[in-house]
Amino acid sequence: MMAGKGADAEERKPVLELRQVNTHYGLVAVLRDVDMAIYPGEMVCLLGGNASGKSTTLKTILGYVTPSSGEVVFDGEVISGKSTTEIVRRGVSMVPENRRLFGDMTVEENLLLGAYTRTDKAAVEQDRQMVLDTFPVVGERLKQKAGTLSGGQQQMVAMGRALMANPKVLLMDEPSMGLAPILVDQVFEIIKTIRSLGRTVFVVEQNANMALSIADRGYVIQTGRVVLADTAANLLANPMMREAYLGEL
Amino acid sequence: MPAPLARAWKPALIAGIVVVYVSAVGLIEQFAEVYAIGTQVSLARVLLLLPLFLAGWVATRTTVERGERKVLAMPQAALSGAVTGLVGGAMVSIVLLAVDAIDPDTIGEVLIAVSTKLLGIVSFDQSLGTGIVLWLVLGAVVGALGGVVRALSPGARRVVLAGPLTIGVLAILQRVVSTAIKELGFRPDFLYDSKTSGLTWAGGIAAAVIVTLAVVGRDVLRSRPEAAAAPAARPAAASTGLGGFTTRQLVQGAVAIIAVLALPWVIGTALSGTVGTVMIFILLGLGLNIVVGFAGLLDLGYVAFFAFGAYATALLTGAQVNTTDGAGDPAFSLGLNFYVAIPIVVLLAAGVGLLVGSPVLRLRGDYLAIVTLGLGEVVSTLVTSKWAEGLVGGPQGMRDITGGDIGPTDFQNNPRHFYYLALVFVLLALYTSWRLQYSRVGRAWNAMREDEQVADAMGISTTRYKLLAFATGGAIGSLGGALLAIQLGSLTPRSFDVNVSILALAVVILGGLGSLRGVMVGSLALVGLPGFLREFEEFRPLALGAVIIAIMLLRPQGILPNVRVTEDIADEDRDQDAWARAAAGQPATETSAVEPA
Numbered sequence: 066m067m068a069g070k071g072a073d074a075e076e077r078k079p080v081l082e083l084r085q086v087n088t089h090y091g092l093v094a095v096l097r098d099v100d101m102a103i104y105p106g107e108m109v110c111l112l113g114g115n116a117s118g119k120s121t122t123l124k125t126i127l128g129y130v131t132p133s134s135g136e137v138v139f140d141g142e143v144i145s146g147k148s149t150t151e152i153v154r155r156g157v158s159m160v161p162e163n164r165r166l167f168g169d170m171t172v173e174e175n176l177l178l179g180a181y182t183r184t185d186k187a188a189v190e191q192d193r194q195m196v197l198d199t200f201p202v203v204g205e206r207l208k209q210k211a212g213t214l215s216g217g218q219q220q221m222v223a224m225g226r227a228l229m230a231n232p233k234v235l236l237m238d239e240p241s242m243g244l245a246p247i248l249v250d251q252v253f254e255i256i257k258t259i260r261s262l263g264r265t266v267f268v269v270e271q272n273a274n275m276a277l278s279i280a281d282r283g284y285v286i287q288t289g290r291v292v293l294a295d296t297a298a299n300l301l302a303n304p305m306m307r308e309a310y311l312g313e314l
Numbered sequence: 315m316p317a318p319l320a321r322a323w324k325p326a327l328i329a330g331i332v333v334v335y336v337s338a339v340g341l342i343e344q345f346a347e348v349y350a351i352g353t354q355v356s357l358a359r360v361l362l363l364l365p366l367f368l369a370g371w372v373a374t375r376t377t378v379e380r381g382e383r384k385v386l387a388m389p390q391a392a393l394s395g396a397v398t399g400l401v402g403g404a405m406v407s408i409v410l411l412a413v414d415a416i417d418p419d420t421i422g423e424v425l426i427a428v429s430t431k432l433l434g435i436v437s438f439d440q441s442l443g444t445g446i447v448l449w450l451v452l453g454a455v456v457g458a459l460g461g462v463v464r465a466l467s468p469g470a471r472r473v474v475l476a477g478p479l480t481i482g483v484l485a486i487l488q489r490v491v492s493t494a495i496k497e498l499g500f501r502p503d504f505l506y507d508s509k510t511s512g513l514t515w516a517g518g519i520a521a522a523v524i525v526t527l528a529v530v531g532r533d534v535l536r537s538r539p540e541a542a543a544a545p546a547a548r549p550a551a552a553s554t555g556l557g558g559f560t561t562r563q564l565v566q567g568a569v570a571i572i573a574v575l576a577l578p579w580v581i582g583t584a585l586s587g588t589v590g591t592v593m594i595f596i597l598l599g600l601g602l603n604i605v606v607g608f609a610g611l612l613d614l615g616y617v618a619f620f621a622f623g624a625y626a627t628a629l630l631t632g633a634q635v636n637t638t639d640g641a642g643d644p645a646f647s648l649g650l651n652f653y654v655a656i657p658i659v660v661l662l663a664a665g666v667g668l669l670v671g672s673p674v675l676r677l678r679g680d681y682l683a684i685v686t687l688g689l690g691e692v693v694s695t696l697v698t699s700k701w702a703e704g705l706v707g708g709p710q711g712m713r714d715i716t717g718g719d720i721g722p723t724d725f726q727n728n729p730r731h732f733y734y735l736a737l738v739f740v741l742l743a744l745y746t747s748w749r750l751q752y753s754r755v756g757r758a759w760n761a762m763r764e765d766e767q768v769a770d771a772m773g774i775s776t777t778r779y780k781l782l783a784f785a786t787g788g789a790i791g792s793l794g795g796a797l798l799a800i801q802l803g804s805l806t807p808r809s810f811d812v813n814v815s816i817l818a819l820a821v822v823i824l825g826g827l828g829s830l831r832g833v834m835v836g837s838l839a840l841v842g843l844p845g846f847l848r849e850f851e852e853f854r855p856l857a858l859g860a861v862i863i864a865i866m867l868l869r870p871q872g873i874l875p876n877v878r879v880t881e882d883i884a885d886e887d888r889d890q891d892a893w894a895r896a897a898a899g900q901p902a903t904e905t906s907a908v909e910p911a
Contacts, residue, residue, distance in 0.1 A: 161768055182772075
């Protein structure tokens with residue numbers, strides 16, 4: 066089913082596309098001629114080691130940094146060079162690394178902040194209900210300070226917060242980062258749940274095994290260049306992948 | 315080490331140091347002639363023994379050892395308190411002996427407050443030997459009292475503390491209360507001794523008894539079964555009130571409104587002036603609170619807006635500049651009515667907020683603080699400079715500022731009238747802050763303060779909200795400046811140095827970042843108290859430093875923190891409250907003055 070979906074996607078227009086994107090921090094080139102495309106309903110993962118340019122890819126998409134050349138196209142329009150606010154407003158939302166909830170605010174306020182750019186109250190309420198249905202635990206803790214939740218619960222709130230924006234693309238920055246193995250399993254369960262909602266997800270991960278086990282396709286990035294792009298199944302079988310990222314010799 | 319001593323040494327050590335410190339800086343000598351009650355209890359003696367009481371209190375605190383709560387029973391509490399007081403007293407005695415051995419007047423060449431006279435005062439006006447015995451005995455007694463009071467149930471503690479605290483408050487607010495009594499047409503002789511200006515024993519004890527009875531009465535009423543059932547009946551009561559308020563709330567509100575309106579007529583002219591200044595700082599605090607408390611932007615140059623408000627008001631209303639030979643017309647001047655000028659000043663100040671804000675948008679925390687400090691200095695230096703002499707009078711300042719009077723009012727010369735003008739401004743600023751706090755904007759500021767980058771990812775335009783914070787904060791601060799111009803009728807650049815920024819920040823932090831009630835309490839404590847207790851004036855910076863350190867250590871969220879922050883740790887906070895009140899020695903005054911009862 067996954068493969069079939071991936072194949073279908075090839076014929077449609079990508080919802081998010083990076084075209085020959087170069088990003089520099091000062092004189093240092095961090096992304097070099099990166100090409101990526103994410104199609105509606107897909108789940109794509111971006112794999113790579115430390116300092117390979119994974120996070121910068123997300124920052125470039127979200128407008129924290131402006132690419133020095135190339136363009137980011139979202140929903141048919143160039144978004145590179147636009148402000149983060151504008152990009153979020155158009156339908157990109159992110160689950161940041163380490164969750165980064167607003168710890169002193171209640172869970173409810175965190176969720177509402179996710180929908181900050183939206184003005185359609187009825188639809189926001191619908192999405193709130195959807196989030197609470199998806200993560201019943203979150204519903205039990207609405208009045209609690211977000212900072213007092215456990216790691217796994219916080220991850221659910223972070224995902225819920227991102228979903229509240231009703232995004233066309235949901236970005237996730239290393240959702241398994243800094244979590245105990247048992248929580249990593251939990252997080253991937255959460256991502257599967259979100260995937261089952263039919264969302265388009267672009268997830269950056271170091272845990273290649275886990276990520277590929279739930280994604281449709283994957284990109285592998287090394288020192289700022291995309292070195293591999295294939296379906297998740299093929300990547301899992303790829304000898305080079307097995308050696309470099311999947312911990313097998 | 316035996317158990318009581320193990321608990322005792324640290325608080326005792328701190329108490330001893332505090333006693334030596336307040337003596338060595340001259341606070342004790344200053345207060346030696348200020349009588350709390352009768353001629354036996356001077357504020358100096360209270361100040362000498364209070365640290366030991368608090369040490370006894372602290373030493374008796376519930377501790378957790380190896381996962382077990384150690385609550386002290388009454389006899390142990392008394393013992394542990396007594397040991398603490400004794401150790402503290404012994405420490406002071408050792409210092410006294412040492413000072414006597416070296417010769418106080420020699421030490422006085424370095425620490426100018428130390429003298430033979432001070433040694434006498436600290437020895438309770440007895441010989442050194444008797445003084446030391448007294449320190450040991452009184453130390454143990456006072457420390458034991460501290461321990462015993464701590465070990466009481468909260469209800470009993472309230473009853474026991476009510477009397478002494480009443481006396482403390484009446485003694486400290488002697489000027490305020492006796493003026494109030496006079497203004498109401500009575501003679502304060504029954505309460506205050508006209509010679510010592512302290513409380514009389516009869517009056518003090520009577521007041522203490524009345525308050526204690528009131529506390530007991532209230533507790534008894536509350537514990538009656540009908541009262542216990544009242545919360546359940548509250549919804550019904552609510553429906554009977556007006557506009558969703560219960561009758562009780564309406565009565566409390568009415569009392570509060572009357573109290574606020576009647577205040578200047580009760581406290582007299584001189585103190586109304588002090589309260590006027592307090593209100594100017596409430597405005598500064600409210601404005602700065604938006605920038606620092608809501609938006610989390612540490613601004614050390616806030617005086618810029620204060621200065622801008624004052625000078626802009628002066629210029630727009632046709633004030634004169636001081637010149638070496640009298641007064642002259644400034645380079646720019648409009649003869650507007652004060653009330654026409656104010657909205658313009660506020661708008662311009664918001665514009666200045668944008669100007670100040672835009673170069674520092676990318677800066678955070680420490681860097682922002684340094685840059686704003688510099689910007690504030692630029693403004694202070696500009697208004698003082700020769701260069702600005704033609705416009706704002708330079709070092710000579712400005713004069714003949716409008717009184718802003720409407721009909722029969724006289725804001726400049728009658729502090730009572732000024733109070734009402736200031737009240738209107740403060741209410742305006744309070745309402746604005748309050749609305750902002752719980753609005754969409756408030757939530758955005760909150761998010762931005764906690765995590766700017768993630769706030770960005772939520773689609774919150776942090777650039778815009780930072781500018782908005784600087785603009786709103788600046789606008790409110792300029793109101794404070796405008797009030798100052800009206801109050802003084804003249805301006806000198808000396809009123810606008812970096813100390814104003816620091817004091818305003820202290821007001822906000824002390825009261826509790828982001829808390830509107832906190833700003834009022836902070837302003838009353840830091841600006842009002844020195845005005846009420848004149849002997850204190852000289853020591854304001856010293857006390858300010860000590861109080862800020864104590865508050866930040868014991869209660870990092872401020873005296874009255876923003877409610878949002880405390881929801882989850884209410885118990886811990888209540889405990890801290892008791893501490894802070896005891897530490898302040900005069901609890902409810904500041905708090906109850908502003909709490910909507």
